[in-house]
Amino acid sequence: MLFLARFILKGHAQAALVAASMAILGVIIPPAAWISAAAIVLVTLVQGMQRGLITTVWSLAGAAVFSYLIFAAPQVAMVFVLIVWLPAWLAAVILRQTVSLAYSLQILTVAAMLVTAMVYTLYPDIGEYWREPLDQMIVQLAEQSDDFTLAELQQTEDWIIAFLPGLFVGSILFGTMLSLFLGRWWQAVFYNPGGFAREFQSLNLGKVSALVAIVLMVMAMTTSSMFVLALVTIVSVLYSIQALSLLHAVINRRQLNGAWLFVIYVIMFFIPQVLLLLIVASLADPWLDIRNRAGGAT
Numbered sequence: 147m148l149f150l151a152r153f154i155l156k157g158h159a160q161a162a163l164v165a166a167s168m169a170i171l172g173v174i175i176p177p178a179a180w181i182s183a184a185a186i187v188l189v190t191l192v193q194g195m196q197r198g199l200i201t202t203v204w205s206l207a208g209a210a211v212f213s214y215l216i217f218a219a220p221q222v223a224m225v226f227v228l229i230v231w232l233p234a235w236l237a238a239v240i241l242r243q244t245v246s247l248a249y250s251l252q253i254l255t256v257a258a259m260l261v262t263a264m265v266y267t268l269y270p271d272i273g274e275y276w277r278e279p280l281d282q283m284i285v286q287l288a289e290q291s292d293d294f295t296l297a298e299l300q301q302t303e304d305w306i307i308a309f310l311p312g313l314f315v316g317s318i319l320f321g322t323m324l325s326l327f328l329g330r331w332w333q334a335v336f337y338n339p340g341g342f343a344r345e346f347q348s349l350n351l352g353k354v355s356a357l358v359a360i361v362l363m364v365m366a367m368t369t370s371s372m373f374v375l376a377l378v379t380i381v382s383v384l385y386s387i388q389a390l391s392l393l394h395a396v397i398n399r400r401q402l403n404g405a406w407l408f409v410i411y412v413i414m415f416f417i418p419q420v421l422l423l424l425i426v427a428s429l430a431d432p433w434l435d436i437r438n439r440a441g442g443a444t
Contacts, residue, residue: 266311
């Protein structure tokens with residue numbers, strides 16, 4: 147994908163073309179949206195906040211034209227601005243100013259938590275928009291299943307609808323972080339080879355963040371608040387990244403074969419509990435200093 151990065155850095159028009167085309171492709175293939183936002187991130191990191199914003203505006207114009215020609219719905223472009231490009235641009239601005247990946251991710255997470263609080267306060271029934279299609283799925287499942295009654299499935303449906311705002315914001319946060327990483331990696335390849343790997347493997351969110359995450363998780367286990375559970379989802383996205391950082395750091399410092407990473411990722415795909423164990427390890431890392439211990443430091 148480095149050819150894309152080279153093309154993006156040639157100018158506003160080229161960057162906007164990549165962002166807009168990948169945004170429209172993202173409607174069909176969602177991961178393409180991460181590449182779209184990564185174009186905004188790369189321009190902002192390399193050329194500054196203002197040029198990143200100009201590229202975002204150009205991308206909006208391009209996406210509006212594409213979405214009108216393909217879907218006859220130019221408003222699709224505005225949706226991308228609000229939930230894909232602006233969060234990525236903001237993350238890139240913070241990273242450029244602070245030169246701290248940890249701080250940038252923490253600010254993003256706090257912003258996501260504030261958005262979640264706003265949604266649950268101002269639009270508590272927003273999940274009801276999805277009730278009709280979910281009702282159809284529930285009825286079909288009830289007809290095909292001998293293990294669950296319609297009433298039990300409806301209870302699950304109610305829980306999902308109440309949880310949807312947190313899940314939605316969490317997915318946006320995850321996508322924004324991936325776009326930030328991709329843009330940062332592109333920047334490092336051209337201006338600081340190997341820099342992103344070192345930066346990612348040394349990611350440390352600190353004791354305060356870990357304590358906040360632990361308190362929220364305890365609250366979620368001791369209360370039935372859907373809002374608290376949504377906040378835990380947001381925090382879990384952050385600590386999933388920290389867990390992967392820890393995994394990469396340990397394998398690198400132990401000088402293990404890179405194939406181990408592939409194996410562990412495959413295991414996590416089929417056994418998600420492995421990721422939960424890594425998250426627990428990442429929460430304990432500020433006190434146990436697992437990275438240095440794994441590397442043999444004293």
